[in-house]
Amino acid sequence: DGGITQSPKYLFRKEGQNVTLSCEQNLNHDAMYWYRQDPGQGLRLIYYSQIVNDFQKGDIAEGYSVSREKKESFPLTVTSAQKNPTAFYLCASSLPGQAIYEQYFGPGTRLTVT
Amino acid sequence: AQKITQTQPGMFVQEKEAVTLDCTYDTSDQSYGLFWYKQPSSGEMIFLIYQGSYDEQNATEGRYSLNFQKARKSANLVISASQLGDSAMYFCAMREGQRGGNKLTFGTGTQLKVEL
Numbered sequence: 461d462g463g464i465t466q467s468p469k470y471l472f473r474k475e476g477q478n479v480t481l482s483c484e485q486n487l488n489h490d491a492m493y494w495y496r497q498d499p500g501q502g503l504r505l506i507y508y509s510q511i512v513n514d515f516q517k518g519d520i521a522e523g524y525s526v527s528r529e530k531k532e533s534f535p536l537t538v539t540s541a542q543k544n545p546t547a548f549y550l551c552a553s554s555l556p557g558q559a560i561y562e563q564y565f566g567p568g569t570r571l572t573v574t
Numbered sequence: 575a576q577k578i579t580q581t582q583p584g585m586f587v588q589e590k591e592a593v594t595l596d597c598t599y600d601t602s603d604q605s606y607g608l609f610w611y612k613q614p615s616s617g618e619m620i621f622l623i624y625q626g627s628y629d630e631q632n633a634t635e636g637r638y639s640l641n642f643q644k645a646r647k648s649a650n651l652v653i654s655a656s657q658l659g660d661s662a663m664y665f666c667a668m669r670e671g672q673r674g675g676n677k678l679t680f681g682t683g684t685q686l687k688v689e690l
Contacts, residue, residue: 491676502578502665502680503619518677548617554676562609563678565619 462487464566466551471571473545481536481569483551490556492534493563496520497548506549509534510556538571545573577601578666578681585686587656594641595651595684597666603627606670608649609678610640613663622664625649656688 464485473479485492491510495503505518509528523542528534534553538545548570552563579598587593599608610622625633625640633640641650653660663685667678 493677500583500682502682503667503678504680505677508677550617550619552619556676561676562621562624563619563676564621565611568617570617 464551464553464564466549466566466569469567469569471569473571473573475573476540477573478540479538479545479571479573481538481549481551481571483534483536483566484532485534485551485553485564485566486532487553487564488531489553489564490531491554492528493552493554494518494524494526494534494536495550495552497550497568503550506536538573545571547571577670577679578668580666580681580684582684583682585684587653587686587688589658589688589690590655592652592654593656593686595653595664595666595686597649597651597681599647599649599666599668601647601668601670603670606668608640608642609667609669610638610649610651611665611667611680612660613665613683615662619665623651653686658688658690661686661688 467482493508494506497503504520507526509515525537550568551566554563555561606627608625612620623635623638625642637654639652663683665683666681
């Protein structure tokens, strides 16, 4: 089945450690996105990539980094510079260009930093 | 200013009744798209319905319809014949313009609870 996988579902880290969240899709989508969701809030865009080897900052990119070396993969690294990293992280993908195409979301990773 | 406003943090509806979830938006673009997503307690986001700014007809998908009032900048979601499985968080989102990627701006959501 085609879809987006995010692993792990729950992740625990100590403060000061970098952590990388995985996102893989087999939908053959060019565009991929990372969102952050805090309790009771909507989703906020961290980074997005429209094509391999290219990505752009979203609204809240500070303290995060990404890479897009393969079409299928868009890992997100939460660095120690991110002041409040505990959140629910969602990865999405879509066809590029004209935005009648909805974004397909993965199941999310819940990150807790203590 | 908020680009997407959902003023109802929580809603209750009786099973089998219809419910309207409100969404207003703010944009100066002529071309934009409006989306509704459902987020069950498990966390995944499920696409429900899409309305383009140039679409003259209101979008419908099964029990979901979008009441699009362009002049009022509103895009309310109507769920007919509510089911217990409709209990979830619902998000309205907007994509502006035709350049800069398919970026979405989300509202803060409405928690819907369907009761027997």
